[in-house]
Amino acid sequence: MAIIPPPGTESGQLPEPALLVPEELDGAGAGAGSLAAAKPRSLLVRGWEVFAENKLALASVGMIVFIFLFCFVGPLIYHTNQVNTNLTDTLCPPSSAHLLGCDNLGYDQLGRLMVGGQTSLEVGLAAAVVAVLFGTLYGAFSGFVGGVVDSFLMRVVDAGLSIPYVMVVIILSVVFHPNTIIMIFIIAVFYWLGVARLVRGETLTLRTREYVQAVKVIGGRRSRSIVRHVIPNAIGTIIVQATFAVADSIIILAGLGFLGLGVQAPATDWGDMLSGGLQYLQSSQSYWWLIYPPGIAIILTCIAFNFVGDALRDAFETRLQRR
């Protein structure tokens, strides 16, 4: 499963970062000197212009908004009982009373899709935010300080990335019997490592720039350089990573839900709903409404976030724009 973006290669050792430097210097770097004052703003504005040209990305944003409305506003319009089971309705096919039928416990499937979606989206977003925030601070600090500290911090990251992510997440879920909040941290606790490595790589090139050096010269603190200068200039990478992180987190949560290790009943998520449908897969009658709606919901959400992430990368990475 393409859960985890293949971790970056050992930075500093493999040619990738080294090859990027000259290109970045004549691309973004040359402009940085003359436009220093207006740069953060213009980067976003320029980024938005490129992003808005990408119709697919705009449609994806629309899709994400729609899914959010469906999950969070939908239950206000389409009232269903998602707390008590209703065994007389068990596995009822779609009808006017239950637009998408019912699951094996008699929960209305459409309403369940909304409630499950709330969990999936909440966990996906929150885990992404936690992981990206922590990873960014860790990576920027490590890259900026450099030396022995950097080596130590990066070996910790290497170690974390060497442990197969899914195994860790499974162990943690078994240990904690997670609710929504704990789930967020379980998913984030190893996801930030990849972000940290990327941001560190970015920081290594940023810390040698004149404007970062200038902060040091005028006596600015290290934390000021990192928070006010390095991170804002790495914001493109960070936002792109955050977008992919949302999609990844939703897939991981679905996987855990599918294994029966996700959030505990009566709460549910899309993966958990799929796992319920699995039991009826091989019965003589087709219970398509148990499998397709949650599956399609996961795919649509993740594709939308992936498209947005891709478009954002195009928008922020000046290196790609030149082509």
Place this chain on the structure above:
Amino acid sequence: MIGFLIRRTLQALIVLFFVTVLTLFLIHLFPGGPIKALLGPRATVQQVAYYNNLYGFNKPFYVQYVKWVGQLLHGNLGFSLKLNQSVASLIAQDLPKTIVLVLLGTVVSLVFGIPLGLYQAVKRYTVGDYVLTGVSFLGYATPTFFVGLLLVEWFSVDIHIFPPFAPQGTSIGQILSQPKALVLPVASYAFVLYALWSRFMRSSVMDNLVQDYVRTARAKGASERRVLWGHVFRNSLMSIVTLLGLSLPTLVAGAIFIEVVFNYPGMGLAFYNAALNVDYEVLLGFTVVATLATILGNLLADVGYAILDPRVRYS
């Protein structure tokens, strides 16, 4: 080169140290400790204390760590009390079967991913490229187990072509003797990986196509075919090799879900069952072995890259 090898191996050893500490720490997260979790809620305090003492869980963490690593170095990966079987024998029994699945899936996905990725890069921004991009985005966004579910629904429930479960058996021979049953697990595993390779191959070829050496080759009058296959393809393939070494955690993860969906008797299924049974020795042993494989994979990928690309050695 020797210096690079030594440096890189030292790094791997340091990483290995951190990893072992982390994994042992994970096992201690069970509320009340691993013994309490293993014995269940009805265990008395005396029983828990007795077994904690017996297995040394009442000792300080570093003592436990040294003892555990000492055992690991002697090849003792622990003993599963639930299965009444040593973890090493469990791995010896299940690992080959998982390797068969991972290998078949990876080969199938590479066979499709590399040529199609190359095709996409050469014919970029055409209808064919967009369609294939759509397919790989679908692969990215679809959870592995859902691919498996759909294939079962379509190919074994709707039309009865393939069996809905993986081949059963204790040896590789038995697994391979049921090729029909292998089709669906391998196909769903390969589909998700395909997305990874083809996407990577596409961007890698596109990166290489604008490099100076391509311009030089063209300037020297090399045919487009020669530029593509003799220069660009070889360089892109090199980065795929690296990616392969680095993707081991992803490969393991995919295998876990596929094995659970199809009830394939490999390490992933055993790991999942161990997690449900709180069989902490199995969890520990499997995680360490998988991690070791990953570290070795990374090391080999780096060394391989250093051999293929001299620029790495001198940086």
